[in-house]
Amino acid sequence: MRFPHLFAALGAVFLAQAPHAVAQSAQDAQLIERGRYVARLGDCMACHTATGGKAMAGGLELKTPMGVIYSTNITPDRDTGIGKYTFEQFDRVMRKGVAADGHNLYPAMPYPSYARMSKDDMAALYTYLQRGVQPVRQPNRPSAMRWPYSMRWGMSLWNGVFLDDKPFRPNPSRDTNWNRGAYLVQSLGHCGACHTPRGIAFQEKAMDDAGSNGSAFLAGETVEGWRALSLRNLWSVQDTVELLRTGQNRFATVSGNMADVIHHSTQYFSDADLVAIATYLKSLPPAKGELPMPSTPRAPAAAPATLYTTRGGLGYAQFCIDCHRHDGGGVPGVFPALAGNQSVTSTDPATLLHITLTGWKTVQTSAHPRVYTMPGFARLADSEIADILSFVRQSWGNKAGLVEASAVARARAALNPATTDSGKFDTPRMAKMLDAPNSAQLVRGMQLHLNTKALLPKNVGNQLNCTSCHLNAGTVADGSPFVGVSAFFPSYAPRAGREITLEDRINGCFRRSMNGKPLPVDSADMKAMVAYFDWMKRETKPGDKVAGRGVGKIDQSIKPNVDNGRKVYTQQCAVCHGSNGEGLKRADDTMIYPPLWGDQSFNIGAGMARTYTAAAFVKRNMPVGFHEKFPLGQGGLSDQEAVDVAEYFSHQPRPDFPDKVKDWPKDKKPADARY
Missing domain, CATH: 1.10.760.10 (Cytochrome c-like domain)
Structure with a gap:
């Protein structure tokens, strides 16, 4: 589950200012610290800090259906921030959306929610912003709202119709914990700014759960291209607390702009406040038409029947x-x-x-x-x-x-999304196999590469699949792809000292990388694997250069540092491959990611057992999810780190290869060979 960013930002320029002072007493320091916490509760940092900008100095672009607004400088700078604001002026802009010079803010600034703040919290926030934040001299950027929305005087009429500027009123029929949660959600948290449906005038259809429109409060809305799901009747209190504190729980992982909210705001809330918020949200009846939140995690399911047929x-x-x-x-x-x-x-x-x-x-x-x-x-x-x-x-x-x-x-x-495709590698689309006359054979060949262990248990002697080294079933550039490969066979292989066929090469992987037994060359499964290779050959001819072929090279003059390799492994690899190289399994013992050493990994005859071959693969393909490179976010370590970690894991204990004595009968053995 993902939540969008809280849509609020102070959309008008604060022009008046007040002196910047230094706390003189323990009481002052305590008030500033309380104000710092209130600023966390209000998530001021997320909106008022531009990407790469200085804290609270504004400049973050906020797109609305009516145009663009830029968040403002709320540091105590006297010329460009809020340093000259009196408390009364600050209180007015927070509760009524009216700046010191009299101009109106746009409701993208959640003053309808902040109006519910207590006087004590407002005073603490003001003190913190004036005395606990470093002044930054940075002029505010003017908004770029379309006409007639650029005419701010219209906001006076909007306020007259939709603004209730009275502070939060506790529900006497509820306990203190519930009321604390309601206060935080409805005021400082301004959760409704994203999660409550908007009306024709962009007003929130409900500001709380009471009254005739109360069922609309937090019932879900689409904002900035994200679906802010209903927050009503969330998971258990503890599950909601965990999500707000860590960004994930048993059911959900936040992303998008909500990640900023967790990062800057909710992870810092006290346990008591998180429990109060979760208690309040759980108490709200489910939103009409929204699917109920699950109460137990979904058990692992079988692969859908349509996985390989559509x-x-x-x-x-x-x-x-x-x-x-x-x-x-x-x-x-x-x-x-x-x-x-x-x-x-x-x-x-x-x-x-x-x-x-x-x-x-x-x-x-x-x-x-x-x-x-x-x-x-x-x-x-x-x-x-x-x-x-x-x-x-x-x-x-x-x-x-x-x-x-x-x-x-x-x-x-x-x-208007950008792409990160700068290479010449043409990623084949496996869905196009369905158009081929031998589609069933091609799909079988692809499945054998993707699920080798499960489909060929008599031939695979460990926990690896072909796709463990040939990423995405051989369709990733520099991930040892299959594109064009069959055009280069038969070919001379120095390790064998003779010309080998594609079938020989495939069986070499079975015997080495998968520490198993060769597949009969005339078997239907071998023919399916070869057919899959041939489908990926396309127009490639012997002697052609294929972009992205293999795993690239790495400078073999780089000397490995095993101690650093151990650190890199712990930091970058262990989460998927286990702290002892044992791989990652589900509770039912099925493998998620393969082991890198031990009895269930590749043997010493595999190319990945060689330091510089492994380093080249790691350099371009590991770890996954590391950045935004298509298609796996793969790669990202430096050459030195890749060599270090490759030396570390490739030289861990692993099965022997009985036929190692037959390798390189005519040609010079590579310097990093394990035998």
């Missing part, structure tokens, strides 16, 4: 399965599950489209300091994305509607 399924198998897995269960603590995911199954797939086109990042918190990414898939055609997302929305028990290509096109036009 374009959407094959697209998912190619581009999504490495992170979100066959069962849609994701990787706990790393990549979110798609099965039962509220953002996947929402009636409005805006968030799903946004993430697919522009990418995704986990939130950085003290509990989860490592950020994982998903690159945007804007390079895929609208029809391809529609097929994949429709497959996801109707698999593993998800029962959401189809996504039309026209919906993808509209989202693409609104978001």
